[in-house]
Amino acid sequence: MYRIYVITMVTVEEAVIARLTKGDKHFEILVDPEMAYAFKEGKPVSIQKMLAVNEVYSDSHKGLRVSPENLQKVFGTSDVIEVAKQILEHGDIQLTTEFKRKRLEEIKKQIAALISKTSFDPKTKNPHPPERILNAMEQARIHITLDPPESQIENVIKAIRPILPISTDKIKIELLVPPQYTGHAYGVIKSLTNVEKEKWNQDGSLHVVVSVTAGLKMEFYDKINHITHGDVDIKEL
Incomplete structure (x- = not known):
């Protein structure tokens, strides 16, 4: 079951930029990084609470706002929440280095847990503990990305096989x-x-x-x- 985010609005200092380019026009919003990433993963998130400022910018660093008329012309609506949703769905989020590091650690642990549940040691026919899989991943120097854990399992198993006997057969x-x-x-x-x-x-x-x-x-x-x-x-x- 997904967790619903209901925290207070993020401050401008803590926010990151979500950006979308349409033609020669740029649109930016300031968002909570955790909530924006959760939105990208398909989790239920309050966009209103995600926004640090209820504005759409052409350049957030300079504080250049996009007028309601221009929003209507490009997005078919001047509603900031609806425009923000489109920016999040189709644009990019500038995640901080620290956020990426923490998220990559979470994904790495999720991958190890999934492999432990779906594979086993062919000698003992028992699953490898997640800690053992994590150690093998470290030895193999596997490059983990921010993609969903499920999409990375196959490549991780291939990489750790020379280090850890592993079978995905049932x-x-x-x-x-x-x-x-x-x-x-x-x-x-x-x-x-x-x-x-x-x-x-x-x-x-x-x-x-x-x-x-x-x-x-x-x-x-x-x-x-x-x-x-x-x-x-x-x-x-």
Whole structure:
């Protein structure tokens, strides 16, 4: 669930410039960097609270404002909030070096967490902890960008493979669930795994072959063992 930003307006000193050029005309607004970046990521943000000043400039450093008439001519509206939305959607944000550094650290940790959930050590078939993945990323000297973490996972895995044995294949598991537990167990099986083979035996027991990501394997085992009180046959293939 996305967090909704409801903080007070940013000061002019703390604001950064969001800029859009249309033809030979330049348009700038002063915005909160955190909220502007969140907007770019598609999160719900109050543009009114994002603005340090309720104005559109042609040059914010010189304080040159764009008239309502010119806004109407270029954007089809003189409403500052609507114009600001268009500038944010189609323009660029001048993020500070410190903001970029903090955000890159966050993205790096998110990438490591995602890799930990979707891959595993082929020798042990257990997921690598995020800390181990982060160490491998440091050794590989991977260049992380401000792009979404999901779009960078493939390149990161390729880069750390020479350092850290890693597989993105799903783990196959064979289970035989006694008849008295199949009702509850089947719901867990369907919610956490992909069922590849399924057979209901005459005695009511359930024989399945499933595939599961490394990050969900232990959760799956814990829930199945809890439901069946450990009375279940489990075999990794």
